[in-house]
Amino acid sequence: MKKYGFLATLALTAMLAACGSQDEETGSKSSSEAANSEVQTTVEEKIVTDQLGREVTVPGSIDRVVTGGILPYFSTWYVATNSTKEIVGMHPNSYNAAKNSVLAKISPDVLKADTSFVQNGEVNVEELMKINPQLYVEIATDEKSIDKISEAGIPVVAVKAIDAAAAEPLATFNSWLTLTSQITGTTERADRFLDEGKKVQAQLDEQLKDVEKQDKPRAMILFMHNDKSITVGGKNFFGNQWLNATGAIDVAENDVTGKKEVNMEQIYAWNPDIIYITNFTETQPDDLLQNKVSGQDWSQIKAVQDGKVYKIPLGIYRWFPPSGDAPLMLKWMAQKNHPSLFDYKIEDEIKTYYKDFYEFEISDSEIQSILNPSSDAAKY
Structure with missing residues (x-):
């Protein structure tokens, strides 16, 4: 070579x-x-x-x-x-x-x-x-x-x-x-x-093993978004794996490979129960929940009606792609998908992980910045 x-x-x-x-x-x-x-x-x-x-x-x-x-x-x-x-x-x-x-x-x-x-x-x-x-x-x-x-x-x-x-x-x-x-x-x-990731996934698998398909939420990954373009993630993309690993069904997996630009009619057809928004877009949950996006009516979507629109966290890096916080991403998304099965406090999970893995005593305000990341993180 x-x-x-x-x-x-x-x-x-x-x-x-x-x-x-x-x-x-x-x-x-x-x-x-x-x-x-x-x-x-x-x-x-x-x-x-x-x-x-x-x-x-x-x-x-x-x-x-x-x-x-x-x-x-x-x-x-x-x-x-x-x-x-x-x-x-x-x-x-x-x-x-x-x-x-x-x-x-x-x-x-x-x-x-x-x-x-x-x-x-x-x-x-x-x-x-x-x-x-x-x-x-x-x-x-x-x-x-x-x-x-x-x-x-x-x-x-x-x-x-x-x-x-x-x-x-x-x-x-x-x-x-x-x-x-x-x-x-x-x-x-x-x-x-590697050991921590395997341990967390095994814990999730044990908790999710008896969940029937009809009881899994139908979720969508909003990868990139503005008032002119809607790009979602589907099969063979990180979002699909996160959803499958945490007990959800990816609404786009049969229609989208990788990432793809779609229109609101496609979103209406999927009508997801949960929407996850990545940190590769400046869009925040309130932009959809309060129907702020010009030319797009998100109020008809079940996830919006139920208030289940979430910005994916950002810790040492964005949690959507692979990162050192991946075990925390699993715990966070599993809890959003199945809150009755995963009753831990995610703030405590973050605090313990950062102390054990990064030897960093993270503050409560820093934890909130992880869970509620700024739109600035998505800017070029």
């Missing part, structure tokens, strides 16, 4: 060298300054196999990582390593999630990340070079970015999203943690997460 390593030419090597002498506050250096720096070579390198099956040569010790279109990955790095200081650059959409997350308080270094290398929705390689990444992590479907960054001599690790582990969130996140562990040599936190 083709190997991707450091720069093939001395000139480009000089541009990217001297990473250790960067200004830690700004995390960036101009290409001209980099070119004049003393060339440094790595003491140790390793080869990892990314999720496209590519062998990628990476430094044995990494302290400058940039993350692109695989938006949750910065939080994956934190879960695996207990640190975000290595994340020196990230996609602007990731940064908005980070800025509005509890992770910004647990590990404030995450807010030092540079976002200027993404311009007009694309990676600007010249700006990226100024950040001097030792490693770039990109979503596996963005072949254009993977190729042009690799050609610039920066090691690129490709990570799959919905096509990893059949879009099963816990298994997908575990695959990301496993890859990160291979890169960093850290395994303890990854193993703990």
Whole structure:
């Protein structure tokens, strides 16, 4: 297989060298300054196999990582390593999630990340070079970015999203943690997460085993939304797996694969009992419950009539895609779907999890910010 390593030419090597002498506050250096720096070579390198099956040569010790279109990955790095200081650059959409997350308080270094290398929705390689990444992590479907960054001599690790582990969130996140562990040599936190996820799912399965199909709520995932467009999630997407795992029926699973734009007539035909709204849209439950959206009448939908419209939480990252908070997502959604079966207090579950897993004493106000995330987190 083709190997991707450091720069093939001395000139480009000089541009990217001297990473250790960067200004830690700004995390960036101009290409001209980099070119004049003393060339440094790595003491140790390793080869990892990314999720496209590519062998990628990476430094044995990494302290400058940039993350692109695989938006949750910065939080994956934190879960695996207990640190975000290595994340020196990230996609602007990731940064908005980070800025509005509890992770910004647990590990404030995450807010030092540079976002200027993404311009007009694309990676600007010249700006990226100024950040001097030792490693770039990109979503596996963005072949254009993977190729042009690799050609610039920066090691690129490709990570799959919905096509990893059949879009099963816990298994997908575990695959990301496993890859990160291979890169960093850290395994303890990854193993703990996997064990916790399995334990929580087993608990839910036990509670839900006697629930008949007709007693399961019919739910819909509102993935993206505004007054001009309605996009829902369906089969082979994270929402479908969350709903199946927590005792609900996905109303879109027979009509939608992945995500799809639909109209209100389709929503009326589905008439879901519950609507879950992701953090990839600024829409809040009150926008539907109070019928605020111009040109759309949500008042006819059963979920709206019954007041069962919920914004999916945002903890160390958005809870809809895979994240370190996945066991909490399971508990939260299971309780919304079957409140009589799951009578725990979700606030207590969050407090215990954050103390045990992240060693963070989370406050009541921070818990409320998780459960009631700002629309700002969805802004580009």
